[in-house]
Amino acid sequence: MAAVSSASETGDPRGRHPPERRLLILGGPQSGKTSTANTILGDEVFDSGTETTHSNVGQTEIYGRRVTVVDTPPWAIPSDPESNTEADTNDNAGAESETLPQPPPSLDSEGPCMGAILCPPGPHAILLVVSVTQPFTDIHRRAAEDQLAALGGGTWRYSMVVFTGVDKLTKGVFIEEHIANTGESLQWLVERCGSRYHAFDNTRKETEDNTQVPELMEKVEELITDNQGE
Numbered sequence: 001m002a003a004v005s006s007a008s009e010t011g012d013p014r015g016r017h018p019p020e021r022r023l024l025i026l027g028g029p030q031s032g033k034t035s036t037a038n039t040i041l042g043d044e045v046f047d048s049g050t051e052t053t054h055s056n057v058g059q060t061e062i063y064g065r066r067v068t069v070v071d072t073p074p075w076a077i078p079s080d081p082e083s084n085t086e087a088d089t090n091d092n093a094g095a096e097s098e099t100l101p102q103p104p105p106s107l108d109s110e111g112p113c114m115g116a117i118l119c120p121p122g123p124h125a126i127l128l129v130v131s132v133t134q135p136f137t138d139i140h141r142r143a144a145e146d147q148l149a150a151l152g153g154g155t156w157r158y159s160m161v162v163f164t165g166v167d168k169l170t171k172g173v174f175i176e177e178h179i180a181n182t183g184e185s186l187q188w189l190v191e192r193c194g195s196r197y198h199a200f201d202n203t204r205k206e207t208e209d210n211t212q213v214p215e216l217m218e219k220v221e222e223l224i225t226d227n228q229g230e
């Protein structure tokens with residue numbers, strides 16, 4: 001694992017290794033971001049199950065290629081009681097407060113956008129982590145939209161949905177069925193990501209026949225090819 005401070009020291013030893021891949025992990029609270037980072041890194045590098053308060057950078061090698069993974073704090077969900085504390089103190093704010101535009105997350109704050117700065121010159125792919133065990137409503141959709149808008153135009157082209165907790169899906173239910181059954185907001189997210197998604201079971205990282213990380217990296221390569229030259 002590399003410390004945050006070493007993220008800028010990833011000088012490219014030209015021609016000696018396949019090009020590095022940089023992955024930025026974003027998502028709502030408790031969606032499985034840190035667990036996903038650990039699964040990709042192949043080790044319990046970061047503390048999962050507790051709130052991640054600042055972005056962390058880890059590195060690994062997958063098939064001889066250096067892969068940098070940036071784990072981030074959760075993006076703000078407007079309905080989250082913690083982020084709604086102020087509105088709740090005003091009895092008249094009520095339901096209206098939910099429809100008020102949220103201020104864009106600041107790149108200066110220790111919010112998830114800070115993660116993009118920690119993998120210079122920028123991520124090759126943004127993994128939007130969504131747990132199949134959590135609801136994904138219009139509020140979550142807007143949180144995702146705000147977050148990617150804060151990262152700048154065109155970021156959707158580099159984004160992919162990573163579904164966590166697929167081990168919790170009812171036996172025989174495929175992720176496609178889950179997407180179809182969960183509602184328009186989730187379908188919107190998947191479509192906004194160019195229908196790129198990947199199903200992850202973070203409890204399976206030690207399993208021998210586990211190919212979910214190489215399969216994810218293949219999808220990242222496809223995404224990079226789709227965005228070639230940019």
Ligand SMILES: Nc1nc2c(ncn2[C@@H]2O[C@H](COP(=O)(O)OP(=O)(O)O)[C@@H](O)[C@H]2O)c(=O)[nH]1
Pocket residue numbers: 027028029030031032033034035036047048049050051052074164165166167168200201202203
């Ligand atoms: N069953 C199951 N639990 C998961 C999976 N991914 C994450 N979790 C659990 O979900 C909780 C939140 O995970 P964490 O990675 O800390 O989420 P974060 O807050 O988004 O970083 C933890 O208790 C994890 O063990 C998964 O694929 N399957």
Ligand SMILES: [Mg+2]
Pocket residue numbers: 033034035047048049050051052072073
């Ligand atoms: Mg976390």
